[in-house]
Amino acid sequence: MPTDDPRLETVHLLRAATVELGLHSARFAQRNGMHPTDVRALIxxxxxxxxxxxxxxxxxxxxxxxxxxxxxxxxxxxxxAGHVRRVRGATDRRKVVVEVDERAVELGQAFFGPLIGRVTGLLDGYDERERAAIRGFLEGVRRAAAEAG
Amino acid sequence: MPTDDPRLETVHLLRAATVELGLHSARFAQRNGMHPTDVRALIxxxxxxxxxxxxxxxxxxxxxxxxxxxxxxxxxxxxxAGHVRRVRGATDRRKVVVEVDERAVELGQAFFGPLIGRVTGLLDGYDERERAAIRGFLEGVRRAAAEAG
DNA sequence: CGATATTATCTCGCTCGGCGAGAGAATAGC
DNA sequence: GCTATTCTCTCGCCGAGCGAGATAATATCG
Structure with missing residues (x-):
């Protein structure tokens, strides 16, 4: 078992980042009396x-x-909770269209805005080639996770 | 609201990647009759x-x-489920030390190994400066999520 | 055009993960 | 040694999500 593959450090960082992002969403959920699923739904x-x-x-x-x-x-x-409205489908009245309330959108932006700002701020520290590498890596990870197993 | 900030594409990719990684863990959970919390615990x-x-x-x-x-x-x-053993603490017998079973470790490696392989493989496509940017970005995201809100 | 199949959502009963409160057992402090 | 603290477990409960099936609207076909 080659445990000292230096590339594994990046895998570790990736997981640590996703864990921390998940905890951040959980804080948003708990602070607003919601469950993780509700937050995912709003997103x-x-x-x-x-x-x-x-x-x-x-x-x-x-x-x-x-x-x-x-x-x-x-x-x-x-x-x-007032985050969402049910609207019967106009053409097909069996359907229920779910619309987010404006207040919920603002709530989400107020909470996630600062984090998004910090992440975009991070990107300013890199040149275009580095930014392209970051984008390519993230897209590659997404594809790998979607296609694996 | 500047919705066409090009840096937001990277934010979107980051979220898409974390979502997909979460779904991958969920597949592992379901396939082994476990719940998301159980997987997090094993990790x-x-x-x-x-x-x-x-x-x-x-x-x-x-x-x-x-x-x-x-x-x-x-x-x-x-x-x-046999993934874990309870062992009473040696010095402090109130404590219960939780030890993972070797089989559970192998199970996890068999499932997550391919994904990890694909991610490390991705890294080989970048030079050291690009890899450093990727690491720095991930670490920055982790810190931002940990410190925000 | 009317009978039937299909689609979209909802209702009911249930399982089980997680919480709050508090019990029980071991250790630490005076 | 007696008390306070620490760590885990038990009990009763709440609520998210599932399976099965009901209900209502639309599509299809003779």
């Missing part, structure tokens, strides 16, 4: 909002790996 | 093992943010 919804895509209950559940019962309970929680 | 235990540090039940629970009741239940699950 999905905000991403979709930025891309001006509608997210139905079913799509949301699929994105989070929940079944329909769990998805209903999730949207119930978010709606009860 | 803590394996890290400690590599550093030849003893992990008591209390330390494990603290690392995962569980209270004592949840920690007991967690160790019960892991012990029942």
């Amino acid at each position: 999905v919804l905000m991403d979709a909002r930025r891309a001006t895509e509608e997210v139905t209950a079913g799509r949301l559940g699929a994105a989070l790996g929940l079944n329909s019962a769990g998805t209903t309970a999730l949207v119930d929680r978010l709606e009860r | 803590v235990l394996m890290d400690a093992r590599r550093a030849t540090e003893e992990v008591t039940a209390g330390r494990l629970g603290a690392a995962l943010g569980l209270n004592s009741a949840g920690t007991t239940a967690l160790v019960d699950r892991l012990e029942r």
Whole structure:
């Protein structure tokens, strides 16, 4: 077992960073009386909002790996907390479009904004070739995780 | 709101990579009849093992943010599955040292080894200056997440 | 156009992870 | 030695998520 492969240091750093990012999300969740799944749901919804895509209950559940019962309970929680609205689909009235409330968006930006600012600030310390390496590495990691196992 | 800051692409990639890594861990959990917390616990235990540090039940629970009741239940699950042994503390017999079973270590290596291999393989595509940038960025992200909020 | 299959969500009953409170057992301090 | 502290465990409970199936709206086909 070659435990002193210097490349493993980077793997360690990668995992440490993801762990710390996860803890940061958990702090956001706990501070707002939410559960990790609720935070993940809000992220999905905000991403979709930025891309001006509608997210139905079913799509949301699929994105989070929940079944329909769990998805209903999730949207119930978010709606009860005022983070989200249920809107019946215009063309297909079986569908329920889940819309994030403006306040929830601001809440998320207020919490994650500083972290995002620090990360973008980090990037200013590198030249374009280094930044390209960072982007390429992250994309490679994403693909490796998606394709492995 | 400057939504087209090019540095945000890297933030997006970072999040996409962490999401995908999380899903990969979740696959390991599900495939072995475990829960996300159990996987996190095994990672803590394996890290400690590599550093030849003893992990008591209390330390494990603290690392995962569980209270004592949840920690007991967690160790019960892991012990029942054969991934872990309870060993009474030698000097302080109130303590319970949690030791990972060799089989669990091998199980983890078999699952995460390929991914680690792919990530280290990625690094070979960069020169030392680029690799240093990647390491620096990851360390910076870890610190930013740990210190923010 | 009406009967049937399909799709999207919701309801019900349940399992089980995690919490709070407090008990039990061992150690440390005076 | 007696008391306070520390570490783990037990008990009862809450709530997230699942499986099965109900309900309602749409699509399909004769």
